[in-house]
Amino acid sequence: MQKRVTSFDVARKAGVSRGVVSAVLNQTAGIRVSEETRAAVLQAIEELGYRVDVQARGMRLGRSQCFAAFGNMDNPLFLQMLQGFQKHCTQAGYHVLLYGTDQDEAARYELLEMFRERRIDGIVSKDATQYADEAWAQAIQENKIPYISVDGYAENEAVCSVLMDYKASMKIALDHIWQKTSSSPIYMEVYSGPAYSLNWGDRQRRLGYEEWMIEHGLNPTTMNRMRNDREPNRSEWVSILREMELPAAVVCNWSYGARRIYEACHELHLRIGKDVYVMAADNTEQVNAYMIPPLSAVEVPYRQMGELAAQRLLQYVTGDVSLADTTTIRVPCRLEIREN
Amino acid sequence: MQKRVTSFDVARKAGVSRGVVSAVLNQTAGIRVSEETRAAVLQAIEELGYRVDVQARGMRLGRSQCFAAFGNMDNPLFLQMLQGFQKHCTQAGYHVLLYGTDQDEAARYELLEMFRERRIDGIVSKDATQYADEAWAQAIQENKIPYISVDGYAENEAVCSVLMDYKASMKIALDHIWQKTSSSPIYMEVYSGPAYSLNWGDRQRRLGYEEWMIEHGLNPTTMNRMRNDREPNRSEWVSILREMELPAAVVCNWSYGARRIYEACHELHLRIGKDVYVMAADNTEQVNAYMIPPLSAVEVPYRQMGELAAQRLLQYVTGDVSLADTTTIRVPCRLEIREN
DNA sequence: CTGTTAGCGCGTTCAG
DNA sequence: CTGAACGCGCTAACAG
Numbered sequence: 001m002q003k004r005v006t007s008f009d010v011a012r013k014a015g016v017s018r019g020v021v022s023a024v025l026n027q028t029a030g031i032r033v034s035e036e037t038r039a040a041v042l043q044a045i046e047e048l049g050y051r052v053d054v055q056a057r058g059m060r061l062g063r064s065q066c067f068a069a070f071g072n073m074d075n076p077l078f079l080q081m082l083q084g085f086q087k088h089c090t091q092a093g094y095h096v097l098l099y100g101t102d103q104d105e106a107a108r109y110e111l112l113e114m115f116r117e118r119r120i121d122g123i124v125s126k127d128a129t130q131y132a133d134e135a136w137a138q139a140i141q142e143n144k145i146p147y148i149s150v151d152g153y154a155e156n157e158a159v160c161s162v163l164m165d166y167k168a169s170m171k172i173a174l175d176h177i178w179q180k181t182s183s184s185p186i187y188m189e190v191y192s193g194p195a196y197s198l199n200w201g202d203r204q205r206r207l208g209y210e211e212w213m214i215e216h217g218l219n220p221t222t223m224n225r226m227r228n229d230r231e232p233n234r235s236e237w238v239s240i241l242r243e244m245e246l247p248a249a250v251v252c253n254w255s256y257g258a259r260r261i262y263e264a265c266h267e268l269h270l271r272i273g274k275d276v277y278v279m280a281a282d283n284t285e286q287v288n289a290y291m292i293p294p295l296s297a298v299e300v301p302y303r304q305m306g307e308l309a310a311q312r313l314l315q316y317v318t319g320d321v322s323l324a325d326t327t328t329i330r331v332p333c334r335l336e337i338r339e340n
Numbered sequence: 341m342q343k344r345v346t347s348f349d350v351a352r353k354a355g356v357s358r359g360v361v362s363a364v365l366n367q368t369a370g371i372r373v374s375e376e377t378r379a380a381v382l383q384a385i386e387e388l389g390y391r392v393d394v395q396a397r398g399m400r401l402g403r404s405q406c407f408a409a410f411g412n413m414d415n416p417l418f419l420q421m422l423q424g425f426q427k428h429c430t431q432a433g434y435h436v437l438l439y440g441t442d443q444d445e446a447a448r449y450e451l452l453e454m455f456r457e458r459r460i461d462g463i464v465s466k467d468a469t470q471y472a473d474e475a476w477a478q479a480i481q482e483n484k485i486p487y488i489s490v491d492g493y494a495e496n497e498a499v500c501s502v503l504m505d506y507k508a509s510m511k512i513a514l515d516h517i518w519q520k521t522s523s524s525p526i527y528m529e530v531y532s533g534p535a536y537s538l539n540w541g542d543r544q545r546r547l548g549y550e551e552w553m554i555e556h557g558l559n560p561t562t563m564n565r566m567r568n569d570r571e572p573n574r575s576e577w578v579s580i581l582r583e584m585e586l587p588a589a590v591v592c593n594w595s596y597g598a599r600r601i602y603e604a605c606h607e608l609h610l611r612i613g614k615d616v617y618v619m620a621a622d623n624t625e626q627v628n629a630y631m632i633p634p635l636s637a638v639e640v641p642y643r644q645m646g647e648l649a650a651q652r653l654l655q656y657v658t659g660d661v662s663l664a665d666t667t668t669i670r671v672p673c674r675l676e677i678r679e680n
Numbered sequence: 681c682t683g684t685t686a687g688c689g690c691g692t693t694c695a696g
Numbered sequence: 697c698t699g700a701a702c703g704c705g706c707t708a709a710c711a712g
Contacts, residue, residue, distance in 0.1 A: 018691075019693075056395075060691055061692075066437070086439075098409070098438045099430075100423060346705085396704035401689095
């Protein structure tokens with residue numbers, strides 16, 4: 001096997017005991033080290049190219065310095081969240097173990113094992129907006145696992161989540177559209193079939209729309225259509241458009257709807273931005289900026305949410321914040337104006 | 341501190357010694373355990389809810405069961421690669437530590453520390469096609485680190501990489517376009533400025549184009565334009581299109597070019613798929629499927645490449661393949677036909 | 681054939 | 697600043 005440089009080697013070379021090496025490296029309170037000794041140790045470390053074995057340290061300390069990030073890898077928003085999360089963790093000397101799935105919720109429960117195996121010190125998951133599994137929440141509490149849900153458990157006070165204010169975001173979108181067009185905005189609500197139903201976020205958006213319209217003395221006009229990625233019902237969207245009074249202003253809860261409208265405009269030779277002004281309240285497919293013309297939207301600031309999740313998780317493991325404190329962390333939306 | 345169940349507890353409860361617990365769990369060769377004892381141990385484990393401390397095991401074994409995945413998180417292709425990589429690792433009981441960057445190449449060198457700290461057993465990186473940093477290659481070799489580059493070190497035999505055959509992929513695209521249109525295909529080559537230059541992959545594509553054209557008795561017609569995401573020179577693209585004989589067939593090395601052509605068509609009221617048939621040889625922005633109409637392309641199978649990388653890395657750590665064996669791993673391209 | 685013992689791997693920590 | 701114990705599991709050598 002590879003010969004490894006240990007703290008013992010360093011200690012010997014520097015003429016001190018191993019405890020000192022550790023103390024120098026960690027500035028251990030309670031062990032004072034003279035400047036010369038410290039220098040000698042550092043030099044020995046340098047010359048021998050010594051690195052602590054993080055597994056040995058982890059074992060002693062009972063911490064792994066790793067967090068698990070769980071989420072659906074097909075969802076680009078998860079990855080955006082990951083960016084913020086990872087960045088913050090790295091700064092704090094923490095590491096991110098990636099546990100992606102494709103819808104497989106059972107995989108989530110394996111994280112419990114990882115925790116008990118001491119492979120991870122905590123968990124962040126990017127969940128669906130309506131996610132609120134009770135069994136999982138319980139497992140987390142019973143095992144006293146530092147845990148944050150991004151987007152999930154919106155209405156469960158006992159689980160710490162990072163959430164955006166969907167209602168406010170809708171109003172911001174409407175403010176923008178109104179200032180831009182002065183047309184009474186139509187709300188195009190897309191839902192994922194088969195039956196009409198809205199998740200928590202979309203209910204908030206809907207509320208926001210209705211409130212805003214009333215506040216502005218306008219008459220709420222809403223429509224809804226089922227999402228269907230495989231066979232979008234093109235003609236249906238075309239006819240929706242045909243019946244609109246032009247110029248029209250439309251807000252979609254999902255960019256999916258905006259895309260369908262772009263398509264229908266293409267078909268009818270209508271000009272986006274002129275005949276029909278469109279805005280989205282998300283960027284699920286991450287293509288808003290690539291559409292022609294680019295699609296403005298109020299978007300969920302996932303990167304920032306990841307950072308906040310990391311921050312709170314770190315507070316949990318350091319004990320700065322008690323695990324019992326599950327106060328929701330709220331973030332404002334981000335208005336992305338893309339029309340040139 | 342949390343009281344932890346250790347192998348000692350299990351051993352006591354089962355009335356055996358700790359060595360047996362380990363043997364039962366790992367089917368250690370050389371230690372035979374009777375069926376009854378084995379059952380007793382398993383039951384004790386079950387009842388006490390015992391899990392091995394992976395850090396303790398890792399320390400003893402000198403392995404962490406973790407690989408690092410390094411790459412640019414802004415690049416969706418990295419994430420695709422990750423999916424395949426992670427899936428394969430998980431199946432083999434390995435874990436993936438995520439080290440994303442935003443261009444920061446210095447961060448890469450910190451992976452060396454992670455390895456020496458025994459936090460990781462190997463590294464995979466998603467690199468740019470032209471990546472071939474000599475210093476990094478040396479560091480890897482000197483430290484004897486199991487390492488795979490996806491897309492990088494195309495011409496360095498001493499580093500193990502997973503690569504696609506760009507030349508062949510271009511020919512496949514042309515076959516498709518030819519069968520579809522029977523127009524002589526024009527090659528639109530995009531490069532990232534400021535001066536005209538091609539990376540390895542694009543040189544291969546160019547070669548493929550030229551060979552194919554000659555094989556088909558056609559006259560190669562190539563153009564090139566600089567990529568500029570901030571201020572795409574719209575009028576330039578419009579004039580390119582204006583000068584084409586219609587109907588035209590165009591292959592772009594990057595989907596960026598295809599997007600510009602879509603845009604120009606939009607401007608000129610030309611119909612994609614009819615007046616101008618376009619195809620791309622990549623999917624860097626991951627928007628091909630979302631374009632209107634969807635853009636067909638030959639794409640790099642990153643998921644599969646990730647899986648292959650994981651596979652080889654595992655072979656390295658198990659010793660099934662020697663670190664000295666750096667044979668390139670080649671994968672075929674994937675033809676994605678998206679026109680309806 | 682079945683099981684035990686003791687030492688190891690490596691860094692941290694606390695009493696002296 | 698030192699010495700020794702500790703955290704936890706693995707395994708070679710050894711014993712019944």
